[in-house]
Every structure is written in C-alpha cells, then in structure tokens.
Amino acid sequence: MKLYRLWPHIQQTRLHATSILKHLLQRGTLLLIPLLLSLVLAQPAFARQVTSYSASSIQTQRVADDGPVISQATAGFDSRFHDGNWVPVTVTLDNNGTDFQGMVAVNVPSSPLNNNGSTSVYQVPISLPSGAHKQITLYAPFTFDSPGTVQNISVNLLNTSGQTVNTQLASLRTLNAGDIFVGVLSDQSNNFNALSNVSLLNTSSSVIVQPLNATNFPDNSIVLRNFDLLVLDNFTTASLSPQQLNALQNWVAQGGSLIIAGGPEWQHTFNTLPSTLLPVTPTGTATLPGGTSLLPTGSSTSNGTNKVGSGITSSLPISTATLTTGTAVLTSGKTPLIVQASVGQGSVVYLAFDPTLDPVYSWTGASILWKSLLFRTVNEQTLMNTQSINSGIVPAIAFSSKPVNLNFSGLLQLLLNNSPPAIWFILVLLLAYILILGPVRLFLVRLLKKRDWSWRITLITIVVFSLLSYGLALQQQGTSIQSDNVTIVQLNGQNIGNTLAHITSFQGVFVPNQGDYQLHLPQASFAQPNDSFYGPGLASSTTTFQSSSSANDITLHGVNIWTLRSIVTERDQTIQGGITSHLSIANNTLQGTITNTLPYGLTDAFVLIGDQYVSIGNIASGQSTQVMLQSLNGYPTSNTPLAQQIASADGQSSNYDPYGQQPQTEVQRHLSILQTLAGNTVNSTYCVNGTCYTQASSVMYNGTAPGFKYSSVTLSGGPSMMQFHQYDPLTIPNASATLIGWANSAQSALTGNVTINGNAASGHQETLIQAPLSVSTTGSFMMNSALFHSKVINVVGTNTQAVSDGIYTMNGGSITYEYTAPGLARIHGNMLTLAEKSTLLQNAPIVTGNSSPLADANTLQVHVYNWQKHTWNAFSFSQFTLSISNAQPYISSGGRILVQLSNQNSSQTALFNKPLLSLQGSIQ
Template sequence: MHSAKFKRWLMLVCAALVLAAGMPAGMGAVARAETAVQLGVSAGINGEYKEAGMVPVQVKVSNAGPDVEGDLVVATGNQGNNTFSVAYYQPISVAQGASKKVTITVPGSEIRPDSYVALMKNNQVLVQTPVGGRSVPADTLMVGVLAEDPDTANFLGVLPKASFSNEVRVLPMKPEQVPTAGAQLRVVDLLVLNNFALDTLNEQQIQAVRDWTRSGGMLVLAGGAQYSKTAGALADLSPVNVQGVTQMQSLASLAIDKNKPVELNAPFTVSTSTLKNNGKALFSEANQPIFAAGSAGEGKVLYAAYDLAAEPVASWAGNSRLWSEVLTKAFGSSLKTYRGSFMDEVWPLSQASERIPALKIPEVGWFALFFGIYALIAGPILYYILRIKRKQSYMWAIVPILAVVTGIGIFSFGAMQRGTGVLVHQTGYVEVKGDGQANAHVVTAMFVPTSGDYRVTIAGQGQTQPLVERSRAEAVPTIWASLQPNHTDVDFRDVEFWSMRKVATEQTVADAGAFVSGLSYENGLLTGAVTNKTKFALKDVKVISGNQVQSFPEMAPGATLQVKLSFQPSAQLQLRPGQIQRLSSLILPQQAAGNSYVYENTREQSMVQVLETRRGAAMQAVQVMIAGWTSDPIIGASVKGQEIHTDNLSLVTSDLSIKPSKGGSVFYPPGTLDVVMTGSNVPVKDNGDGFIMPAGDISFDVRLQPEGKKLQISTLYLYTWSADNTPFDKQVYNWKTKAFDAYDKVFANNTMDIGKMGAYVSEDGILRLKMSHAFPDERHIGIPNVSVEGKVINP
C-alpha cells in the first residue's frame, strides 16, 4: 500500500517537472500587474526617428493604484522568440494617483518591431507596452522646429526635388522633447529656432543644443523682432551681431525666380545686424543681411532676419525655392545627412579590442617544456622506478594523476600570466578638430577571471552602448544599461569566467587641443612645421599627402615636426576610390608588407580600417593629414568593486591646413572645397560618393572661396569620374552669357587657366558644372574632384 502511494506521488512529481520544463523560457519572470499602472510611449520626435544615432523614448507613467517603484525598461535587440539583448533602464517610483515623465535614450539601430517598454521589479514585468514609432530612411533630412507656431517651417517639407533629392521631415518640437546631452539631439539633422523663448529650456538643454551644433549640427536662428529671445544664450554661435529692428519696403533680393517676386502690401519687419568675422551674407536687402551663414566648431549656423511664420513671405509661392538655395549656400555638403550605423563605425575597433596584449598565448617553448617533463616522468622515469619496485600495475593510477597535475600546472601558469584582476583593454579612433575638440570612437573590452555580475562605468556624455553577440538574448536581458547625464553604467549579469564583454562609445573630447599647421605649398613641395598642441603623446607618426608619406618616431605634446614632401597638384587630382593606396599600407607599411598572405589583421590594422571607412571617399582620402598612435586613455572606464589592469591604444588623426606661402601662393587639394549637387531634371539617388541616375542631367556647384578667404585663382584642376566608367557629357556654366558651354571649350587636360576665370567663375567664387548621359539604364556619377592654385588677396 505504501509502495502504491509512493509510486503515485512520484508520478505527480514527474508530471509537474515535465510541465515546468515545457513552459516557455522566462514565463516565471513575467507577472502582470493590475491595469492601475498605465504607460504612454513616444519614440523619437513625435514618433519618428532614424536608426543612426540615439533615439529618445519618452514614457509617461500614470499610477491609479498603490505606490509603486521599480525599473522603467526599454528592451531592445529582439532576436526572435520574444528574447532581447539589452535593457536600457531608469529607476522610478510613482506615488498613488501621480504620474511621471521619463526619457530613456536607446540606440535607434536596436529598436525592433517587438521592442517594448516595461515597468519591472525584481526581474518581473508589472506592465508593458510596445515602443512603437516609425523609422525613416537614413538619408532623410530630419528638421526639428522650436517655434511659437508649430507650422512655422512646413515649407521646408516641399523643397524642390530637382535641387534637393532627399526626403525632408519637419518635426515640431516641444521644450520637453529637447534632450540634455548633445549626442541625444542627433535625432534631428537640422534644428530651427524661430520666435521661441529659449529660456524655457534649462541650462542642460541649452548646452545640449550648443554641443550638438559644435559637433556638426546645422542650426537656424530666426525670429525678426523676437530674435533676441530666440537666440538668447546661443547668440554667440550666430554669424551676426543683432542690433535692433527695421522695416523693409521691398524684398526684391529674395526673388530667385523673377516671375515670382515677393509682394509686400505693408512694411516687413526684420532684425538689423552686422556680420561677425566668420559670417558671410547670403542675401541682403538695403545693405542689411537677410540671410547669413557661419561656422561654429564643426557645425554651421544660418541666421534669418525675419520671423519665418510672418506673412506674406511664409505663404509666398517662391519660398521653398528660396530656401532650397539658402540651405545649399549655408550648409553645402553637410546636407548630405546619410550616416552609417554606429556598429559600422566601431566594428574594426571591436575586433581590435579582443586582442588584449595580456591575453597572449604562452610561448610554445613553455608548452614544450611542460609536456617534455610530463612525457619524461610518465614514460621512462616512472616505468624504471616501478619496474625496480615491481609495482608496474601502479601505472594505471599514477599516470592519470600525473596528467591531472600537469593540466592544473598549465592552467595555473596561464592564469598567472593573465593575473587575478579584471583586464580592461581600450581601443580608439580620435579625429582632432581645429577648435580644440576631438571626436572619439572607443571600444572598451573587459576580460573577467571569475564568473559573476560586473558593472562597467563609461565616463562622459555621448552615444554609449554594449556590443552584443547575436547569440546572447534572453526573455529578461542579462545586459542592463543606464545613460546618466555624465556617465553610462552597463551591468553585465551572469558573466562566465574567462570571458569578455565590450562597450562602445562615441564622444566629444572637449579638451583635446589641436595640431597647429604651418604647412605651405610652393615649387612642388609641401614644407613647414606642425606643432602638437594636443594632450596626446604620439608614436609612429605619419604626415600623409595623397600617396606621399613622411615618418617620425614620436611627437610629444608641444613638440614640432619639420615637414618636407613632394606635392604635385596634377598627381593629387586623379586620386579616387580604386586608385588610392590603402591607408593601412601608408600608416603601417611594415605590418602591411609582413601580412600580405595572412588573413587575420593585427590589432593596429583593424583600427586603421576605421580611418579607411570614414575617409574612403575620394574627396576625403587625399587631404593632407597627420596620424599617430597613443597609449593615453581617451575615455574614462572603471569596473565597480574590481581591481583592473588597463591597456590602451588609440589612433589619433587630424587634417592639416595649408597656409599661403610667403608670396601668398596657396594650393587647396581635393576635399577642401565644397561640392554640392544643386539640380537635376531626373530623380537621383545619393550613394555617398556620388549619385545614381537614369538618363538625364545633374548640376554641381563648386565653392572656390574657402570661408574667410578671397582667392585670386591662377589654375583650376577638375577631375570627373564614374564608378561604372560611364562617359558623361560635361558642360560648364558661363556667368556672362548665362548659358552652359561645352567642357572642352573651357578645360584643357582637366585644367582651366586664369584667362577663363572671369567667365566661368562667378563673383562669389562658384564654378557650376552640368553632366548628363542618355543610356537606357541607371548610371553612377562621382562627386567631382576640384583643386585650385592661386594667391590669397583678402585673408
């Protein structure tokens, strides 16, 4: 009887175990709360975002029940079967009857259709809702608008496709949608401030707009009579000093299409201003700038003297055509908004970070010694001893024990080499700018000796995210990330011993310094001094001009190098993709030669691939630049409660400007002059280094007057190319006859001499080109390479 009861009990236990095993993974981690807690979610700006960059997810938590606290989580990186890679979170507590608004910033590339926002406590989901939102194409121009009238900039959404081929999305914003970090504002490409009280933003938000602009953003400041309150604390970024207001009786200068003039039925209010040193008037009326542009760090700022919502200009039929011209003149090639994914930019650094020097395999000689001793003892020595003792049968026990001891010895030797602490290896790529700042991409790899939970803290603001192996996904993620104003915490849970975890970040280094260039071109040589005013101590330094390289063993902070390189304009001109020698072979010539038949790159070669990716286009690859290696840490990284052993390696680069020689002679190589597509009679597709187009024509404007300089051009070099070698018909605009002339009439051997400049270069330094083909299929036309020789007559 007892036996029968025991059998029934055993069967019930087994059945329960079978049912438990058959439950979907993570079921026990989900415990729905009452609907007393409600979540309202909006991703990006009004539900729209681009995958490139960080996306703010705004969450409103409303609580009609008892007090609740936990973690507000955005689960990202859906790998299928309701499993996720990373939880981006913020702790939250909401009292009964209250509501809170929280913004959690997540990588746009990790938002999937099944990504969700949840309120969790102790890994249990209390309530959840989908993230939602809509991802737009990467080349879309996202325009954020802060204005009293939400319809202020709607005319930007209907720019003429013939001159602006990319889609434009105009997104009215509310003050609470402005993030507190510049990297988080990358959800927009262009930001318009018009008749807006800037002081409704807090200091962190205003600083975020400033940081975003200086790191490459496009900012529009407008407002007319309300300009002062609009610009506010950002007035120093403006290209003008505003003094007051006046009334205009005419705006004839704005009528690009003479058939569509601006008809004023009353005086029109504009702000009065004077240009700053870096400002340039684009359109003026009665000697007053109506539009002016200038630079702010790596970014650009456009000033408009009137309220963009003011009539009759706001509804004027020529308004969109005017703004197409204004944006092109103000921002140029910056309007090419396509940006690769964050992972595309850091994956070479991720590969390099895995090559931790402290994790090198012990030398073969040590293994040979261990196994030699083992073989000697386990073989003849042990056999001889046991034979003398007549205990040969002991071999069956002693040999396995000896094998275990040898294995433990080898393991201990390897562990001793790796140490007992956490190994942190940081690999980075740093682009030093001319304004004292630098753009840094860094991957921090952590190798742990024991299993457990680890928190990695990355200091500073920026885009920071853990790098996840695609196989790592759980119903409740084991990687949790929290982005704070001045740092990011990444928690890696249940980490296996002797395993690696990685975190990538892109940040602006505010105190990087700069390289001061005294280089000048004359008589076929590039000569002069380059001084390291950065904080980085460099080794294996290269000064590169096209395929010409000069090497230096080191360059300490404050040190000066004397450069002397052969520099022929005609040789520079025709360098383009497929013709440029790989930068890895220029920066690492010995490794490139020794690695010819090895398929696995070295750590340094992997890192140089970041540079090749970012400067692969012809217009970027041939600029004069400096590159060197530093072991200084770029971004602060720590592991909570752990002793860490660090190793750092970063590639530091910077473009080097070319100054006029003593006689005023100067040469601007390809890539230093802005080339902008200004029109086409057929739809075109921007592919980064050029355009894909069916039969038809496309026009380019080349700006031959760099900012702040007036050039007397003696020789102009032009090289056009096509990735598929399509023979395009080429024409050059004659500013005197107002018509296009055949290319061969203007250029000889890709060169225009000084005698043709008056007709084919406008007073404000514009060379206009038109190219066309009549083939039945789509063809590629590359962005033209243009360089000039001349003298600076108005520096």
C-alpha cells in the same frame, strides 16, 4: 548441494574478490584522483551572480488599482525617428498607493539583421512617494531595419524584486529612408508650409517638419542625430538650458546642419546663442525694397531653369550684420542676406530675414528658396532615391547612423592576450617528461629496489604532465577576465584651453566562466551592445543598462564560457588643452608647426591632407613640432585609402583580417585599428544584388544624414575592384588637414577605471586622437582640392541620383556644385582644374535588363559660371580633366566657384563623381 557444503567456496570467492578490489584500489587511486581533479578543473566555476532587473526573468505581480502606474508612455518625436538612432522615451507615472521604489525599464530587441534573439533593457531608478505625479525621460537605441514601419515598444515599471508592476506600450515609427526630418525651434512654428511642401526627387519621400521647444529639445547631441536639419527662427533661445545649447553646438560640430533666421526679432534669437554658431555679427535692422531677389546665383526657379526668379513683392524687414566667417552667398550691397559657414564637420546658414513672415511667406518663390536651403544643408540626401532608376545601379543604402561598427568585435577578439607558451618552455617540458619516464624512473627503481614502483612512477608522470598540459591549454584560452578597450577622441576644433570632444569607446569583455557579469563605466555615456557573429553565445542573451548622471552599470546576463562581449559607448566631453596648428601651402609644399597642449603626449602621429600623409612621430605635451609635405597633389590621385598606405609603408598587410594573425606589437595594433576604422577589413563588404560596398566606420563621421554615414564605396561587377572616397575615412570632413595620434597614457583620464564584478580587468587600452587642422595659403601655390568645401546647390530633372557619397548617376538634366574655401576671395586665380575619376565606369556593376547603357564623365557637358559676364561658359572634359587658364572671372567677389554638369543624352546614363577642383594662384 547443502548450504554448509557451499560455504567454504563462498568464503574463498569473497576473499579472492576482496583481494582483487584492494589491488585495484591500490593501483587505481592515483589514476582516479587526477581524473577527478581534471573534471573539477574543467567544470567552469560560476561567476558571482549580480542582482539586476533582467527582462528574461521578469515576473508579473498583480497590484491593487491604487498602486503606482505608468499613466502614459511616448517614444521618439511624435513617435517618429530615423532608424538606428537613440530616441527619447517619456514616461508619466502616478502613485495613489504607498511609497514606491523601483525601476522604469524599456525593452529593446536586437536588430532583425543580427537575428540573434538578444535583448537590451534600459533602466532608470524611480522613487514615487505616495500621491506623486512624475514625468521622466530615458533614452534607448532602436533599429527596425524596415523604413516606414510602426512597432510597439514595452515600457515596464519594476519593483525592487524585478517584478513587473505595470506596463505600457509606446508606438514608434521609422521614417522612410529618403525622408528629411527637420526640427523647428520657433515661437510661430505654424508658418513652415513652404518647407513641408518642397518636392524631393524621390516622390515617396517627404520633408517632415517637427516642432520643438525648450521642453522636448534634447540635451545631448546623440539624440539630435535623428534630425537632418534644425531651424532656429524667431525663438526665445534663452529658454534653452546650458545643456541644450551645448547639445546644439556639439551636434553641429559633429556634422549637423543649422539654419538661423534673423529679421526684425533677431535679438531674442541671437543673444544667448553660442558665438561659434553665428557666422555674422549682428548690428541692427534695415528694410529691403520690393523686387529684391532672395535666390542666390545657381538656384533654380519653378520652370527648371538656372535664371534667378522674380523678387519679393513688397518691402522686407531684415537684420543687418557684418561677416565674421564663412561665405556670403547672397548680399544686398554690403549687407549679407544669406551666409554659409562650416562649423566643425557641420554647417550653419544665416538668413537676414524671417521666411515665416510676409512678404516671404506668401511669395511664390518661397518653396524654391527652401529647396535651395535644403541643398545647402542636408545636401546630397536630397538626391537619395530609394527607388531604382534606369541606370541599373543599386541605390544608396541607408546605413544606420548609430556608430556601431561590427568589425570592432572581431578586432577586440584579435587583441585578446592569448599568446602561446614560449617554445623553450614546451621543449623543457617535453624533455623533462622523457627523462622522468626513462632514466629517472629506472634509477629510482634500482635505487629503491622495488620493481613494482615502475608502473606507479609511470602513472604519476602521465597524470602530472597531463595536468600541466591542461593548465597550459587553460592559460592559452584564458583563466581571468580580460577587457580590451579602443577609444576614439575626435576634437571639435582648435583650442589652447579646453576643447569640446566626441569620445567613442569600444569595450570588449572576455570571460572564462559562465554566469552574469557587471561592467561599471565611471563616465556617463550612451552605451549599447556591439556584439556580432564574431562571438558565440549571444542567442537569447540579455544585457541590462542602468545609467545615472555620472556612471553606467551594465549587466551581461548568462554569458557563456570563453565568450567575448562587446559594448560601444559615446559621449561629449570637454577636455583640457587641444591641438593647434600654423600650417600653410606655398609652392606645392605644406609646412609649418603643430602644437600639442593636451595634458598627455601623442605617439605615432600623422598629418593627413587629401590622399597624402606625413609622419611627424611623437609630440610630447606642450611641445611643438615641424611639418613638411612636399609635392602636394592638386587633387587625389590614389585609389588607396590612407590606412592602407600607412600600413604598406610600415611593411604590414594592407587589409586587416579579424580571423588572421594577432597583432604582436603596439604598432601592429595601431595599424589594425586604423584599418578597421577605415573599413579596410576582409569582412567589411556589404553586397546587394551583386554590388558590393565597403563600409568605413561611422565613428569617423558623426553627421546626421542617415544615407551617407560611410564615405568609401566599392563597386564590383568585374574582375577588379575600386574604392572612391570623397573624404578619406581617417580625415575629418570640412577640415583642411587632419592630425591623428595615439595617447595611451590618457586612457584613465578619458574612460576612468572600468571594473568588472568590482575588479579591474587586464587588457590592451588604445586611445586615438583625431583633430582638425587649419591651413592657409601664401605666395604662389596650388590650392589642393582638400581645402575646398563643395556641395550640390541645384538639380534639374528627376533622374539624377547619388548612389554613394560623392558618386552620382544622371539620365538627362543637370547638377550644379558650389566650391568655397577660406580666403578664396583674396586669391588671384591663374589656372582652375576639374578632374573626374577615370576608373568609375570599368568598375561599375554589370547592368542587366532594360537599363540604359552607362557613359563616363567625358560625355558630360560642363559649364562654369563667369561672374564678370554673368553667364555660364561651356567646357568639356578631355581624358577626365579640364583646365581653365584664366580662372579669375570664375571666382566671385565673395569667394564662390559654380560648376554645372549636364547630360542631354537621355538614351544613356552618366556615372561620375563630384568634380575634384584645384586652383593655382597667388595671394593678392
């Protein structure tokens, strides 16, 4: 067929196709537009990019040999540290080239247990003029999760473009889980061989002595947590800066242990020391005669008996002093030789002699003396055995001492403001949709007399209501940056004026879009990631921390859409005002007043003592309130933690579930936070070989013993579970009572105005105040076990082990406890009661293999020291308790009670807790 004959057909086909295309465009335009809009809205907008020095984007740049270099980089204390702590990284830099501006950066990989591939980069700005030689120290947290291993960390010098100019490696070694790390401030640090040679129960662990001086002593308490014990002996304390002295004081108040040695050179050691760290008032010097024993009653001698060993071989110069606080555990006449005092959550031991000088240094009992001092200071860590003993019970787990509580990631996720739309709004939207598609559409078609508009109205209605539904869903998930914050303020003491406090903040950042985000914290603090499996998108992510003397700038790199990132910060701070108390116990009733001198009021406040509590409601700033708690227990009788008791009394769930229902009210948020701090969460259990441990938050405990950061432990092996607490996680160790309350109006004063990408973010801000309270006794009373300070002072045998804080196993041998309390020397004791938990054995793990059978505390032999006859009197438990009707002979003139438990049957292993002691008596 010729082409001109086909042309009419082609033209007709073209016109028909054009008509169809126009028709489709007319009918489809309205559909295409909302679809395109939906795609645009659904596509996440990229957040503003923030310039930073990301480890993931570091490019290596070759420089000339005469440029800036890192000549040396060291980490830790002679490369050693306790795993999970902040360590100092000291960097020496030289610049033989032109002036240089840049950053020193330390790369910190994530914990192997998290295994998410994330990296943290800690940076400080550096300025190196030509010819400069400079040394700087920055701090970074490291967790190897592998005791006794060595790793190399990268220290990079970056230019202003983020390129690597120079790199040095620094080795870092984790101490063994049972090692005791002792920092020594002494002008003669070579005479501590007797301390280094102390043998521990775990033969694979050692006492590591680390010499310190004014140059390498940290200026913050957080880095000092690497040490289990500090010794101050014949040291020029004036060489320490005010910041270093404050760090020492805060470290002790937060749980550290300090030994202060006097002797003939006591003045240059004591003169500039904070008065709160001295339990005595020095008066001069004197001389002890030869033959004087330096071992307190209850200490062991080399042959394993409980008899005090022979004394020193010659005269000994000592410092004289009068007792101001604490208990004199050894005296010579009226001169205290060894004094132990509680300072906040920690302890201080004063020695009137210098153990590094003869005749003590060469004395055969020197190592026994140091071992006795270790029991009094690091205490139960000396019983930490990382090897399984024949009980078959899992040894104590060396949890990290850093205050990261992964449960807070789930809590912050739960606190996000993502409430669903109101039911009435959804009903109105649905009704409007039906009305428009039905009556309204028909009315418009008839009114306009255009039937072809029916489908247009239908299509427009579908598109509009689809967009509305999409918008509601977007609002439900979140369209703006949210930042929830939970802050815990732990006061170090009672003061009307300024009070030292340790502040820990958990900051959750929820972002609706993908990109980089910069978090600005206006308070200088130690910050680190607290992300966990609750939040997606953490794999291979990088977080950059840049600190200064007044603020922290944190860059979250490559954050995925709708992701929660969690940061934890902590710092020491002096705050205005405080909490003071005038409480006393009489006739089994706690009563008195509490005064709030903080510049902000407290809400939902409680007073906690032992395993009991009383609500005191709200306390305004400057206000005093009455407290009364009747029927006070002599010792804890409940296995229910205080957080669960408070929640149950309010009708709330006794366990917080991070995947559960969102708290709807302020009270519910407070209860969720308390239960998270106490470890009462559904997902807070850590299991090893079938034995499960419930972890209380280490936020509430800032001590230094890495094996015992968590006070609650759940042993599972049967159909039931039991929790035992030496201290309830909400109470402050060493405090007679504890106050907790919420001070939300104080948020800006304590944390400042936090910004994200330069803008303030919305979210919940909660602040918990925790303060120690003092309690006295008057008239006739029962002295609650919470008022006693107890510690292990001696162990005989090698098969005694602390499986958790306050829970022990023993296969042969003995363990001796010392109990002290304020004013105990003035008390006339009528009845002394010792009690053991009756549920330990039936809830212990199932023992398999060749383990010896478990026995309960009723099988133990009990001896209590009689100070009048200087003998150990024998007793026994009956139904897990024993009572001594005439208690006075068992209270020393210095206010000490000694209790010894022994298991002479080596064919069985006793499982028991530290005896709970209560005393009925009156003030003399």
